Amino acid sequence: MRLKIGVYVCECGPNIAERVDIDRVIKVISSLEEFEDIELVVKRYKLLCSNDGQAFLKNEIESNALTHLVVAACSPRDHESTFMNVCKKTNLNPYLFNMVNIREHCAWVIPDKAKATEKAIRSIRAGIRRTLHQSELLERELDANPDVLIVGGGIAGMEAALMLADEKRKVCLIEKTERLGGKSIFYSQLLSRQGNSAKMIQQKIEAVQQNAHIQVFTETELESVVGFFGNFEIVLKVGKETELQTGLKAGAIVIATGFRLLNPNKLPQTVYQKEDEVYTTLEVESMILNEGKISLKSGKSPQSIALVHCVGRDEKGYCSTICCSTIIKIARMLKAKLPQISIRVYYRDLCLPHKTDQQTYEEVKAEGVDFIRVKEAGIQNTSIEYTQIDGVKKKESADMVILAPAMEPADGTEALAELLNVSLGETGFFQEAHHHLNPVATSIEGIYIVGAAQGPKGISESVAQAQAVSGKILNRLIPGEKIVPEVKVCKVLEDFCTGCQTCLEVCCYGAISFNEVKGVSVVNEAVCRGCGNCVASCPSGAMRAIHFTTPQLYREMIEAIR
Amino acid sequence: MNNTYDTLVIGSGIAGMEASLLLAKGGKKVCLVEKLPLIGGNIIKNEESYPHLECSTCMVAPVQQEILQHPNIDLMMLSTVQKVEGEAGDFHVTLHQKPRYVSLTACIGCGMCYEPCPVSLKNEWEENLSDKKAIYIACAGALPNVPVIDPEHCLQISGKKNCKACQEACMFEAIDFSDQENEVDIRVKTIVVATGFELLDVSHFSHLGYGKLPGVYTAMEFERLFASNGPTSGELTLRDGEKAPKSVAIVHCIGRKEQGYCSGVCCMSSLKHAHFVKHKLPDASITHFYSDLCVPGKLSQKFLHQVKEEGVHFIFQTDPEAVRVAENGSGLEVKYTHGKGVQETLSVDMVILEPAMIPDKTASQIAKILAIDQDNHGFFRTLDEKAGSTETSRSGIFVAGCAEGPKDAQYAVIQAESAVGHVVRSLSVSHTE
Missing domain, CATH: 3.30.70.20 (Alpha-Beta Plaits)
Structure with missing residues (x-):
C-alpha cells in the first residue's frame, strides 16, 4: 500500500501565522525529495483545535485515506489528546499520528521570522520521519476483580474494610496477631476531637466481625502475591500451623500494617532497667485500660510523674506527629485520676498541628500539669536530666517516668515490601506514589497504603486515609467494568x-x-x-x-x- | 449544560480538583463551582512545594488540564452557591455566575487583548504586588488560559467610554461586552465542600508594621515574589524593585495565640522561605523567630536540618507575637527577647510574617446556605465520634481540605478521596431507595 501522510499546519490565529512563514513551510515540505515515494498532503488551517478544525481534520483523514498524520501546532500537552481523539473517530490508528510543536518551540521563542520558519521546517520534517517509523498500537481491555485484600486489622484496615463492605465489596482482612484492633485496643480514652470514648474502637471490631462481606483471617500473613491491578492471586499463611490457603483473588490490595514504638532502651540518653518505673506511652495506656488506675510496681500510687517527649526524634530523623497530643491526653488522664500529685511534662517543641489540640494543651496546663521546655532531655532510671532553654543543666527525679518514643514501621515491613514489590521511603515507611497528589497509592497500581504504615500518624488521619482508599478503589475498580492498561509499554x-x-x-x-x-x-x-x-x-x-x-x-x- | 449531577463540588483547589476528578473517572457526573476566574486554588501560588521542592505549577497543571477536559465535569467559574434546598439524594441548588465577557470556547489564550487595554489596576491575585489591565489573567500559566474582564473598571462595560481596544485586538471574536450574569438551577445528590483557606490579615498587628513598613511582607506576598511567574519574575527584590535584601527575619506563629490553634504547616513553609532566600541570595543572612518548630511527618525534620546547614539562624521566643518590628533608617529593626531574657535588636532589610491559616471568607455564608455546622474557628465541623471522617453535620454533605482545618496538600487530597468514598456510598443509598 502506498503511504499517504497528511501534514497540517495550524496558524493558531496570529500566534504561529505571524511569526512563522507558513506558506514557505508548506512549499518546502510539499517538495521534499526524500519523501518522493510517499504521497504528501500539506495544508494550513486557522485553528485546528476548534470544533471546525477538528471536523476539517476528520474529513481530511477520511477523504484522503491518510495512512499517517502529522499536526504542526502548539504543545502536545495542550492538544495531543484532542487530535488523537479525532483519529479515534476515523480508521486511522492514533499512534500513527505525531504532533510537532512549532508554537512554543518556534513561533514564541525565536524573534527572527526566517529562523523560526527554518526551525519549523526541520521540526516538521523530523516529525514526518518519526511518524513513518511509528506502528499501530491497540488498546486492550482486561477483566477486573472488584474484591479487596487488606493486610492489617488495626484501625485503618478495619475502617477501609467497613467502607468497602458497605458498598458490597468482598473484603478479605488478614491480621498477623490473634485479634483485631491493632494498637488502638490499648487505649481507654481518645482525644476529645475523636469523641473521647474508646468504645468506637470496640464497635468497629464488632462491626467488622459481623459484616457478611468481610472475611477475617487472624494469625495470618501473606505468603505470596502474583498478578496486577484487577487480577491479583494471593496465597495466605493461616493460623499457628501456618496452613497455606490458596485460590484467593482480589483486584486491589491495601497495606495497613501500622507501626511499632521505638525501644527507648536502645538510645544512649535513656538508661533504665526493666524493674525501673519507666513506661512507654502505650504501656501506660494499657495499664490504665486494664487496671483502671496508675500504680507503681509495688502497688502504691506515684506521687510524681514525669512525661518526656521526642524520645528518639533526633535518632530517627523525623517527628512522629502525634506524641505531643498523646502526652497531653495521658497527662490529662493522670491528673483526673491522681489530682494531688505532681505531673511534669518535658518537651522541646509543641507539635500540635490539629486545630483543636492547642486549646486542649491550654486546658491541661490550667488543670495543673507543668510543662517544662527543654533543649534536650535524657533519663537515668527515673531521673530526668535536661538542659533548659537558657543552657542551664538540671536534674529532677520522679516516682514514675513515661516516655513518648518515636513511631517506627511495624515488624515485617521490609519483607512485606519485598513480597509486594512496593518501595519503602528513606525513613522505612511505605512510600506513596506521589507525596501530594497520590498519597494513598503506591507505585504499583492497585496496591494502596493506609495508616501508620505510610508514616507516623494517629487515629483520625488513619481513618481519613482508609476512607480515601475506599474512595480510590470504589472509583477505579468498578464491578463489571474493564480496565485499560497502558498502551505504550x-x-x-x-x-x-x-x-x-x-x-x-x-x-x-x-x-x-x-x-x-x-x-x-x-x-x-x-x-x-x-x-x-x-x-x-x-x-x-x-x-x-x-x-x-x-x-x-x-x-x-x-x-x-x- | 445538563442540570442533574451526582455531586456538586464547591471550590477548585487541590482538594476540590481531586474530589471532582476521582468521581469523574469513576463515571460520576460532577458540577465544580469556583468563585474565581481560574482554577487551582492556593497551591498554584507557590513556586515550589515542600518537602521535595517540586514545582507546584508543573505538578498541578496536568490535574487542572484534566479538570478542564473531562467530559464528566461541568466547571462553573466566577460562580457561587446561592441557595440549597432539598436533602441528601436530591439537593436543589441555585448557582450564580458572574459574566466573564470572554468566550471560553473561542479564546485561545494568545494574550493579544491585554496590551491595548488603557486601564491599569492592582492585581489582587498577585497580592497587589503587580498591575493588571481591566482584561487580564491572574498570572502567566493560569488555567484556563482565558482572560476575564473586570466590569467595574472596564471603560466600555462601566459606561465611562466607548472603548473597544481589546475587542479590536482579538482575532477570534472571543470578547462579548454584553455577556450577562446567570442564575443556574441544578439538582445534585451529594455535595463536597472544599472552599479552602486564606491567611489571617496581619495588618491589625500594629507592632509588626505590616502595611506601614514596606520591608514587611506576608508569607503569601513572599511566595509570589519568589515565583518565576510572579510580579518580579522570581527576582527577590524589595518593594523598590531594585534592591535585594541582605538580611531577612522570618517571624513564625503570627496570630496563633489569637486564633487559639497552630496551623501545622507554617513552620515548614517558613523553612521553605528561608531556603528560597538562600537559594537566590546565598550571602543573605536569615533569622527565624519561633517558639515551637512544628515540623511533623516522616520527611520534614530532614528539611529542617538541611535549612539549618544552609546557615539559617533560629532564635527561640517564648512568645513570637512579642517580637516588634520598627523602622531603622532605610531598613528595619526587629526587637526581641533573647533566650536568657535579654532584650536585643536585629537590623534587617526584609521581614516575612508567617500568619495563621483561617477559613475562606465565604465559609460562614456557605455554612448558612448548606445548613452545616462550623467549629468555633469557622472551619466546617466534622463528626467527632467518627474521628477523622469527612462527614459534616448534614447527611449527603462532606468537607475536604483546608475548609475543615489547616493542613498540607497531602492531607487535603486524602480528605478529598475520603469525601469521594462517602459520596459513592451515599449515591448507592439514594439509588436503592
Missing part, C-alpha cells in the same frame, strides 16, 4: 537479552520478571507503564519502548539536525 527482544536482570532492579512498577527456563526477562504488559527505565539501563539493547524505539528517535533526530 516496553518489550523484550529475547534474542538480545543476556539475562543480566538489570531491568528487574530499575523497574519502578514491578512489571518485569525473569524466565529461568529461557534465561530472559519478561515484561508484564498489564503492569508496565512504559517509563523506559529498563530501556535506558539494558546493557545489551534488548529492551524496547514500543512508541519510543531507537529508529523512531534516531530518524527524528537525524532529520532535525541534517
